[in-house]
Amino acid sequence: MKEDKTTKAPQTPILEVRNLVKTYPAFTQGLWPVKEKVHAVSDISFDIYEGETLGLVGESGSGKSTTGRQIVALEKPDSGQIIYRGQDLVQMRTAELKPIRREIQMVFQDPNSSLNPRKHIKDILADPMLHHKLVKRKDVTKRVEYLLDLVGLPRNSMGRYPFEFSGGQRQRLGIARALSLEPKLIVLDEPVSALDVSIQAQILNLLHDLQNELGLTYLFIAHGLGAVHYISDRIAVMYEGRILEIQEAETLFKHPQTDYTRELIQADPLPDPSLDQFRVTEEDLKSPCDEKFKFEVTL
Amino acid sequence: MVENTKNINHSKDANLAQSIADETYAQTVYRRFKRHRLGFISLIFLIVVVALIILVPLLSPYDPNGIVGNYKEPPSAAHPLGTDKVGRDMLTRLFAGAGVSLFVALSSTLISTLVGIVLGLLSGYFGSWVDIFIMRITDVVMSFPYLLLVLVFAAIFDPGMWNIILILSFVNWPAMARLVRSNVMAIRKVNFVQGSRVAGMTHAYIMFKDILPNAMAPVLINASSVLALTMLDEAALSYLAMGVQPPTASLGNLLNVAQSFSVLKNYPWMWIPPGVFIILLVVAINFIGDALRDALDPQSQSQEN
Numbered sequence: 001m002k003e004d005k006t007t008k009a010p011q012t013p014i015l016e017v018r019n020l021v022k023t024y025p026a027f028t029q030g031l032w033p034v035k036e037k038v039h040a041v042s043d044i045s046f047d048i049y050e051g052e053t054l055g056l057v058g059e060s061g062s063g064k065s066t067t068g069r070q071i072v073a074l075e076k077p078d079s080g081q082i083i084y085r086g087q088d089l090v091q092m093r094t095a096e097l098k099p100i101r102r103e104i105q106m107v108f109q110d111p112n113s114s115l116n117p118r119k120h121i122k123d124i125l126a127d128p129m130l131h132h133k134l135v136k137r138k139d140v141t142k143r144v145e146y147l148l149d150l151v152g153l154p155r156n157s158m159g160r161y162p163f164e165f166s167g168g169q170r171q172r173l174g175i176a177r178a179l180s181l182e183p184k185l186i187v188l189d190e191p192v193s194a195l196d197v198s199i200q201a202q203i204l205n206l207l208h209d210l211q212n213e214l215g216l217t218y219l220f221i222a223h224g225l226g227a228v229h230y231i232s233d234r235i236a237v238m239y240e241g242r243i244l245e246i247q248e249a250e251t252l253f254k255h256p257q258t259d260y261t262r263e264l265i266q267a268d269p270l271p272d273p274s275l276d277q278f279r280v281t282e283e284d285l286k287s288p289c290d291e292k293f294k295f296e297v298t299l
Numbered sequence: 300m301v302e303n304t305k306n307i308n309h310s311k312d313a314n315l316a317q318s319i320a321d322e323t324y325a326q327t328v329y330r331r332f333k334r335h336r337l338g339f340i341s342l343i344f345l346i347v348v349v350a351l352i353i354l355v356p357l358l359s360p361y362d363p364n365g366i367v368g369n370y371k372e373p374p375s376a377a378h379p380l381g382t383d384k385v386g387r388d389m390l391t392r393l394f395a396g397a398g399v400s401l402f403v404a405l406s407s408t409l410i411s412t413l414v415g416i417v418l419g420l421l422s423g424y425f426g427s428w429v430d431i432f433i434m435r436i437t438d439v440v441m442s443f444p445y446l447l448l449v450l451v452f453a454a455i456f457d458p459g460m461w462n463i464i465l466i467l468s469f470v471n472w473p474a475m476a477r478l479v480r481s482n483v484m485a486i487r488k489v490n491f492v493q494g495s496r497v498a499g500m501t502h503a504y505i506m507f508k509d510i511l512p513n514a515m516a517p518v519l520i521n522a523s524s525v526l527a528l529t530m531l532d533e534a535a536l537s538y539l540a541m542g543v544q545p546p547t548a549s550l551g552n553l554l555n556v557a558q559s560f561s562v563l564k565n566y567p568w569m570w571i572p573p574g575v576f577i578i579l580l581v582v583a584i585n586f587i588g589d590a591l592r593d594a595l596d597p598q599s600q601s602q603e604n
Contacts (some may be wrong), residue, residue, distance in 0.1 A: 119508075174494075
């Protein structure tokens with residue numbers, strides 16, 4: 001799966017993230033709390049190339065989801081640029097942003113809350129398309145049928161409500177909703193981590209097939225390397241708001257640059273035993289009970 | 300044999316489950332509402348009352364505001380509930396008055412609910428200075444003693460049906476706005492709303508198509524208790540002669556005569572029927588509210604599924 005992509009022509013970035021910073025206000029404890037800035041994302045830069053899958057891995061609070069939310073313009077960065085095909089999204093006004101917003105969509109972690117419980121599936125999928133005038137009113141049904149076919153759901157799902165579907169089916173609907181706007185880039189925010197393991201593989205296969213079929217680019221956000229390893233061309237590792245390293249997926253597993261990456265690799269059982277030799281053993285770590293490992297950040 | 304019946308039972312259950320899965324939201328609510336016996340009986344009672352409110356003044360030979368007999372006449376075949384102090388037919392006036400009271404309560408509830416929904420939506424959805432501005436207004440309105448505010452307004456403006464409706468709407472919208480606001484603030488963080496934002500949907504679409512339908516259950520429940528309260532408030536105001544003005548009847552101003560001790564003692568047909576009517580209506584509306592709460596509450600729904 002990864003082989004067929006390496007033969008691609010020179011890579012052009014679809015999205016360039018430059019010096020992105022996002023802070024949240026926080027207050028110190030005590031009688032007179034002082035307002036402080038907590039860096040969720042501190043000065044990160046990376047590119048996403050056309051047609052690739054970039055895995056973005058890190059623990060809770062590492063800023064990976066914040067990064068994703070800024071790319072889909074759900075949050076505004078404090079500073080920095082998010083350049084989509086040459087245009088800086090951060091500087092744009094809402095009206096200018098609208099047609100571009102359509103091309104960058106998001107799939108959420110929790111499929112149970114990503115579909116409006118009071119709407120029929122047909123309306124959930126059709127309303128955004130009609131809003132962006134991607135389809136004529138008389139062709140809507142056909143278009144919704146096509147989307148349901150794409151994600152492998154029966155066409156009669158149209159008249160049903162979200163609660164009538166299982167978790168895996170709902171995630172398929174969440175993907176269909178993202179696809180309805182014919183996006184070029186999809187931010188997948190931990191799209192399988194709320195699902196059963198058996199369902200996870202199905203959804204990952206579906207995402208992979210859709211990518212080949214529709215020429216999509218993915219930013220795949222995850223907290224562990226397990227799912228990311230399977231689907232990503234390159235992987236970025238985030239820790240405390242910074243990117244520790246970005247590598248081709250294979251290289252990252254074979255030659256991790258930081259202790260933290262090694263720890264992540266070790267945390268996930270690897271399907272390929274030949275990679276096991278690169279695992280960090282207990283002896284490699286000075287003291288496994290250390291509250292925090294100190295990392296050398298070289299970027 | 301035993302296994303056969305088991306299978307039949309099983310398929311019955313499956314059919315039931317299937318029909319439950321196929322029904323629309325409104326059907327679900329209706330099915331769950333019916334299970335609440337008191338609420339269902341109250342709903343039927345209310346429908347009958349509304350029918351009578353429409354029919355009695357139409358079918359009655361008497362004008363509700365006209366003098367049609369001797370004054371203070373006890374119940375008889377011609378006047379089943381007697382006549383009042385000036386000789387108007389009490390039965391006709393009772394239903395005409397109930398109509399006015401219900402109209403006042405319903406329109407005031409409708410106005411305060413609509414205003415509360417719109418301002419609560421704006422406040423909860425946009426946050427920042429919009430929220431601060433609207434919430435400070437609600438604070439001001441809510442910081443006055445409720446009945447005093449109503450009485451002062453009734454004294455400043457001429458008492459009358461439309462002014463009562465507006466006054467009661469004015470004191471009731473802040474609570475509704477706050478309720479809507481808190482629900483909106485919770486719902487706007489949910490993924491499907493975020494998804495609509497990512498899809499570039501308009502604020503109006505997100506507020507009215509995504510958020511509002513999901514915030515309606517507590518609004519309806521609260522509206523039912525506001526309805527019962529405004530019925531009582533109208534009765535209280537009209538009883539104090541600050542509400543609906545005679546000769547127009549309302550349940551409250553029918554009770555106005557009961558301020559006199561001799562009426563209380565000697566002419567029970569003048570005040571017992573409207574008094575009992577108010578109690579029955581308010582109790583019925585509250586039971587309906589209870590049933591609505593059970594029918595709309597998502598938590599009891601999850602227990603069932």
